[in-house]
Amino acid sequence: MAKARRSNDWGFPRWRGYEAGREAATIRLCDRHGCEEAGDCPAPKAPNSPERWYFCQTHAAEYNRKWDYFEGLDKAEKAARTKAEQNENAGYAEAQHYGWATSGDGSRSPDELRALEVLELEPDADFATVKKGWRDKAKQVHPDVKPGDAEAAAEFQKLQVAYEVLKAAEERREWRG
Template identity: 30%
Template sequence: MGEETPHPLPEERLCDWQDCSDAGEHRAPRSPDDLNSYHWFCLDHIRQYNKAWNFYEGMSDEEVEADVRRDTTWNRPSWPFAGERRDVNFRPTGPDIDDYGAFGETFGETPNRTQWRHGPDTPQSKALALFDLTPPLNARDLKSRYKDLVKRHHPDTNGGDKRAEEQFKRIAEAYQTLMAELGD
């Protein structure tokens, strides 16, 4: 019974602001060096205190940077994921290696997904031929060409012609194939 509680109940606490007798319901750290010790303020005074609070006040730019870096790993130690091995001269070769330019001079650049390595009888090549397009290709150009072909071959604009309807279906399928290849 005689034990003292570490934090008095809100109705027992008064605002720590000088000459304020309101209830101290809102806590704020006393200093950047002691974040586990608190002032207790009323709503008006916590707002004033928070406006004036600057955790980094008095720190140099280097100290601020070091604190931010520590904070990114929740103040836990960290190490490089893997050691740097500069003695290895790894250069993969082959037709399907390095699709994203990770091993060549283009490392870091956006991969050109339209440099397809498909033979002449693949669905992608047939779709390109149907659209009368050649790589490099982007989604904007493909969509523009698709709209033109759809308008021209839509069954409603061709009086219900079965050949136009079949061509319209092939155009829609080719469009889906090319969009999937572009990744959009």
């Protein structure tokens, strides 16, 4: 008479994980030379190629660090692609009226980021820093300081518009808030 063998999943709850067995599991290693971590993050070997590298999370982040979605596009194509992406993903966008986020973590609009670049400030600058930066720059190119200088007047207007954009955004945040 043959000896009965007990299965691995007798009783409830299951005593083993789903898809688990007694045999050894095959784990794909990271394709980066010398890395012994599991390679569970696929990355294309070439554009439009079905072949993939498989990296661990550390090396996948290194691989993607300088990747530019808009590489090779002129300014008009970049704007068209950005608009198309925003239209396609509009259903997934977080509504701005929730205001859960703080500056520097994606809550700034592209206009605000451009205004911060004009003022040469970091993306996570608070409004007090914005105000101070604007005043310091405006004092250097103000029309009263440099009368008759058209270039300084244009720079002052650019700084003024950037400050107004950031001030309006700050007021919206305070109002929601």
